[in-house]
Amino acid sequence: MGETVRVSEPRRHAYLVVLVVLPPIVLIAAVAVAWGRAIGPLDVLLALVMYAVNIFGISVGYHRLLTHRSFRCSRPVRMTFALAGAMALQGPPTLWAAEHRRHHKYSDKPGDPHSPWAYGDSGFALLRGLLHAQVGWFYSARHRSDHEHWAPDLRSDPDIRRVDAAYPVITAASFLLPAAAGGLLSWSWAGFWTALFWAGLVRYAIVHHATWSVNSIAHCFGDRAFSTRDRSTNVRWVAFLTFGEGWHNWHHVEPTSARHGVLKGQFDPSATLIRLLERMGWAYDVHWPSPARIETQANRHRTENGQEDPSRTERRIRTRR
Numbered sequence: 001m002g003e004t005v006r007v008s009e010p011r012r013h014a015y016l017v018v019l020v021v022l023p024p025i026v027l028i029a030a031v032a033v034a035w036g037r038a039i040g041p042l043d044v045l046l047a048l049v050m051y052a053v054n055i056f057g058i059s060v061g062y063h064r065l066l067t068h069r070s071f072r073c074s075r076p077v078r079m080t081f082a083l084a085g086a087m088a089l090q091g092p093p094t095l096w097a098a099e100h101r102r103h104h105k106y107s108d109k110p111g112d113p114h115s116p117w118a119y120g121d122s123g124f125a126l127l128r129g130l131l132h133a134q135v136g137w138f139y140s141a142r143h144r145s146d147h148e149h150w151a152p153d154l155r156s157d158p159d160i161r162r163v164d165a166a167y168p169v170i171t172a173a174s175f176l177l178p179a180a181a182g183g184l185l186s187w188s189w190a191g192f193w194t195a196l197f198w199a200g201l202v203r204y205a206i207v208h209h210a211t212w213s214v215n216s217i218a219h220c221f222g223d224r225a226f227s228t229r230d231r232s233t234n235v236r237w238v239a240f241l242t243f244g245e246g247w248h249n250w251h252h253v254e255p256t257s258a259r260h261g262v263l264k265g266q267f268d269p270s271a272t273l274i275r276l277l278e279r280m281g282w283a284y285d286v287h288w289p290s291p292a293r294i295e296t297q298a299n300r301h302r303t304e305n306g307q308e309d310p311s312r313t314e315r316r317i318r319t320r321r
């Protein structure tokens with residue numbers, strides 16, 4: 001059992017067309033369509049609902065629950081998050097978790113599936129690396145992370161296996177559900193088609209690029225409050241778009257933490273949702289970060305970088321959960 005298995009050439013070309021070429025074409029087409037009257041408040045509303053379901057599905061479901069096990073929950077809640085994540089069309093849960101766990105093991109080193117520093121630090125190499133981290137890695141990877149090696153826990157989970165197997169159906173549902181809602185709520189075929197376009201295709205393209213910005217932007221730009229062996233950063237607008245995932249620096253200090261935005265002013269809606277579920281009794285054994293550990297880590301970073309008086313750090317750390 002090795003760490004990787006070979007990806008066939010047709011499959012890599014399929015990744016390129018579906019995941020890299022299609023979204024920008026969809027966006028360009030979207031602008032052209034918008035020029036007329038083919039968009040209304042219902043399309044925008046459905047697109048926003050789908051966006052929120054997908055981003056929470058990826059952030060809370062795929063990432064914090066399934067990949068890093070930062071909390072536990074009942075079977076229906078777990079399935080709901082797995083399905084919401086799958087509807088974001090970033091692959092079945094086991095594939096996503098396997099790639100992401102490999103990212104954590106080799107972050108920004110050889111073996112990381114999507115580091116923006118893969119080609120070096122110079123201007124053009126970094127541009128190439130950013131494109132690779134944002135979209136290219138799907139196509140360029142000659143190997144994908146072996147599920148048995150990286151995600152044996154998910155492979156042996158019958159519920160997750162079912163979601164993996166149902167992925168083609170979930171893909172169809174991700175487009176047909178908002179389209180059907182648009183058709184029924186407007187009681188027209190036009191409503192069906194515009195919802196399919198905006199809440200289906202355009203939403204999916206934007207969800208993808210928002211998520212992938214964590215891989216590219218939040219390993220390159222932004223600031224660092226903690227020392228890690230990788231180059232993870234905090235980027236406010238990425239955190240805004242991804243409901244907290246852009247506070248990526250702390251995430252690499254403590255991957256199992258249910259909260260990523262641990263400093264004051266770092267709004268983390270995904271942590272808020274987990275907190276809400278915990279209060280309702282739907283989530284338990286939640287791994288909340290310890291304020292003392294955050295303080296220690298922040299002070300360490302400051303000392304290493306010759307920054308301000310460490311006692312000031314205390315005021316920046318969130319004490320509430």
Ligand SMILES: [Zn+2]
Binds near residue numbers: 103107214232248
């Ligand atoms: Zn990372």
Ligand SMILES: [Zn+2]
Binds near residue numbers: 100
């Ligand atoms: Zn992670």
